[in-house]
Amino acid sequence: MRRTDASGKPLPPLPPKPRRRVRAVSPLPMRDGVSASWVALPAGPWARFEDFFVERFPLVPRADWRARMSLGEVVDSAGGPVDPQGHYRPHLRLWYYRALECEDDIPFEEKILFHDEHLLVADKPHFLPVVPTGRYLQHSLLVRLKRRLGIEELSPVHRIDRGTAGLVVFSLHQQTRDRYQALFRDRSVGKVYEAIVPWSEGVELPPVRRSHLMDDASFLRTREAPGEPNSETHMELVEVQAGHARLRLSPVTGRKHQLRVHCAAMGMPILNDDYYPVLRPEGPDDFTRPLQLLAQSLEFTDPVTGQARRFESERRLDFPQSAD
Structure with missing residues (x-):
């Protein structure tokens, strides 16, 4: 329906409602207080999924990413496990658990x-x-x-x-x-x-x-x-x-x-x-x-x-x- 003022003069259309951001839902459950993180795969030269992860997260050894993927700890948005040797495909969103091999202790309580x-x-x-x-x-x-x-x-x-x-x-x-x-x-x-x-x-x-x-x-x-x-x-x-x-x-x-x-x-x-x-x-x-x-x-x-x-x-x- 067209909008008009009190005299019947047409009013400009209302601006479109802002789109609500849809929160991504993790297919992985919280583990030991840590919620899964996600990464969007960009276009790039990587041949395999593990190649991307090794370059994106250089502090994590390749063997660790292979082990995590083999255990089903890196998945797509549907919860499907990622094959470390699988061919790289851009524009996917992959979920994984952040982990630290060695973490400094903070001996104080909240x-x-x-x-x-x-x-x-x-x-x-x-x-x-x-x-x-x-x-x-x-x-x-x-x-x-x-x-x-x-x-x-x-x-x-x-x-x-x-x-x-x-x-x-x-x-x-x-x-x-x-x-x-x-x-x-x-x-x-x-x-x-x-x-x-x-x-x-x-x-x-x-x-x-x-x-x-x-x-x-x-x-x-x-x-x-x-x-x-x-x-x-x-x-x-x-x-x-x-x-x-x-x-x-x-x-x-x-x-x-x-x-x-x-x-x-x-x-x-x-x-x-x-x-x-x-x-x-x-x-x-x-x-x-x-x-x-x-x-x-x-x-x-x-x-x-x-x-x-x-x-x-x-x-x-x-x-x-x-x-x-």
């Missing part, structure tokens, strides 16, 4: 602070990544919780750095996940962090730090640069003790490493930061030197239930011990 039918809030320890990354798989917050609760659709709706401790919010169902993610995208969440930084008498802490942040030459880091501010952090001095201060930091924006960069740029880098102001050589974790940054509280209106939510971490940052 705590579930809240869990209902839609939402879970966990209190993450330092050093534990939120999701599998690099040399961490079983020792990631997501896999630990999925293994513990058996909820395959569990997914974080925001992230904090591996070195940061504190609150992480998870959605339990794919159907409502975007509504929780939208809270963080739309800056509808009140976020408060705490940090321990070096402190000198007479320093004046600005109430707000605004700056333009961009990727450093090293992708690992972020830096301040000239330009229109795209980051904003509200700052408050909480207490001072023996040359260090506890700061309350409330980020308005959520740029990569924002709080760490803002503190370092003011000459007060967060205690035990291996990235700012100087990137230290990569090495084993020193569990005696956790980054003194804590995601302390979150506050928002639950988009599913309409309830006001406020969560506080049970962890606490400690001032360094004096030498005497």
Whole structure:
């Protein structure tokens, strides 16, 4: 039917409704807290399936891929096993389990602070990544919780750095996940962090730090640069003790490493930061030197239930011990 206004004048057609993304359904079940991953096969020169996997994932030996395929651990979207010697065919989606032969242990435990039918809030320890990354798989917050609760659709709706401790919010169902993610995208969440930084008498802490942040030459880091501010952090001095201060930091924006960069740029880098102001050589974790940054509280209106939510971490940052 043609649309018209009150006078009968034709109105332009409505724009088409956005197409909903169809979530790919894994033919492989969750295994030990790890959901199957998938890869779309591009056009390319590979003769066999195993050739593609060896080139795409160079840290996994060819013999391992052959063994996984022979055990039926690499399948197509219908669940059919992939023959390692089978002729390569582009445009397929293949599913597989991620695995690590050797994984570093993280000897600290997370705590579930809240869990209902839609939402879970966990209190993450330092050093534990939120999701599998690099040399961490079983020792990631997501896999630990999925293994513990058996909820395959569990997914974080925001992230904090591996070195940061504190609150992480998870959605339990794919159907409502975007509504929780939208809270963080739309800056509808009140976020408060705490940090321990070096402190000198007479320093004046600005109430707000605004700056333009961009990727450093090293992708690992972020830096301040000239330009229109795209980051904003509200700052408050909480207490001072023996040359260090506890700061309350409330980020308005959520740029990569924002709080760490803002503190370092003011000459007060967060205690035990291996990235700012100087990137230290990569090495084993020193569990005696956790980054003194804590995601302390979150506050928002639950988009599913309409309830006001406020969560506080049970962890606490400690001032360094004096030498005497």
